[in-house]
Amino acid sequence: MNIGIIGLGLIGGSLALASKKYTLGSRCYGRDINPTHVKQALTLGIIDEELTDAKLPQMDIVILAVPVDIACELVLTLLDNLNDNALVMDVGSTKTGICERVSVHPKRNQFLATHPIAGTEFSGPSAAYPELFLEQTQILCETSFTRPDLLEWALQWFRSMSMRIKEMDPKAHDQHIAYVSHLSHVSSFMLGKTVMEKEKDERAIFDMAGSGFASTVRLAKSSPSMWTPIFKQNRENLLEVLTEYIENLSAFKNDLEQQHYDQLYQTMEATNAIRSILAGINENNTKNNN
């Protein structure tokens, strides 16, 4: 089983490591736009060989683990050059764009759109580890368009990594994920920006900031190269969500201005219901270094 990984970052690298750990006889080939990442991935044993163009037709599986705009560009060329029994999968945080892109390709049935809900704020091969996907959700889109034998292999592969499979329409995926992931990133980036603009003296932040601040701005460490294309591809959904978030913040600000403290109390109390939702998420993440 030859597995090609394009993009040797956190997700690509971890998929390679998970594959080596859980799938007998898998040999991993990798490439990355950054030559240092290829060297690191070889040194760390993430890949066995570099993935050259000449070796592409020998791959059984190819994973596209690159920013979503690049994935949309590469996927067609990849399908063109694969052998007739290979499967290509992307792992991006937006699904509508890539599903539209492949829709009329003659080898559409050799493609599977996936979104593993897993990650940390760290990037690059050194951030990869094989247990990243353990008990995490794997969202698959348009599975009926994938050739059944290739889909079945992919399902087995994800199950071997102990992922929980969920199917979803690409448009529904992009709408939901704007709420539970993309908005968190914008919220965190802007929180970091607001504090850094005001608190020029970093030492003061360091001394006074506790774990609550660290938790809310953690995602502001995320890679702009990865997130700019995601925001671009999910622009409409994110704009809707951002509008609602800003409205809620403005309503909170208005209540504070008007000194409507009972209203503030009730709003916070109602939001405490998030506890039960978070309990489920944390339960799933206890084994992960997130």
Added chain:
Amino acid sequence: MNIGIIGLGLIGGSLALASKKYTLGSRCYGRDINPTHVKQALTLGIIDEELTDAKLPQMDIVILAVPVDIACELVLTLLDNLNDNALVMDVGSTKTGICERVSVHPKRNQFLATHPIAGTEFSGPSAAYPELFLEQTQILCETSFTRPDLLEWALQWFRSMSMRIKEMDPKAHDQHIAYVSHLSHVSSFMLGKTVMEKEKDERAIFDMAGSGFASTVRLAKSSPSMWTPIFKQNRENLLEVLTEYIENLSAFKNDLEQQHYDQLYQTMEATNAIRSILAGINENNTKNNN
């Protein structure tokens, strides 16, 4: 050494436990508006006895670990009823109000305003643990108004818990803390509210939300009884900070609307500098269950 704790929540309970662990011969007396908390604190060995009015004059130290509005009410009565060598400390997240309140009391020099930068999103005696303050910052205000021998005892006490002491003007404290703590809480509460309003189907959130979402909305689990009075007392600073946060979010939204992706990229890249600040915070929190 008799230590009285008023409010047996996370902070009060943890101070009692830390005192028992690190200060020889300390005996802890406690009270709480919630009788169940008193029973729990006795059962868990957080306090040795209930703190009755009759026992107040026997206390050497009294800690006010209650919501900041109640602290402002209680502190004067407490000072009235303490013996002439006792010290009262509050632990609230706002400092201007309480410092003003005690300013003309004849026993002002038996009061010390403190803000231990420590906590989790959990509350009640069962959340308390003795290492909560290890390597965390303790902010002290107006120390020159506290009797030197009492101040010295307090400094030793905090050092015994391995806290890092920092002095600060109460107004400066309230302004800075609005940025690095109070804003994070509002941001998190409103993020939780926005997602819950839209995503009526909690199961969908649970399946799609990863550790990033969990991290950014963690503070939305915080107690409204504690936070409403904090927002009330720090209203002006928080309004200023919230205005800047909303402006930054609106600018981000505008860039997205106008498809100014280079600008979005640059904004996120500049905000990545938060890494170095967070590195310091995380280093301090590694031993804490935060």
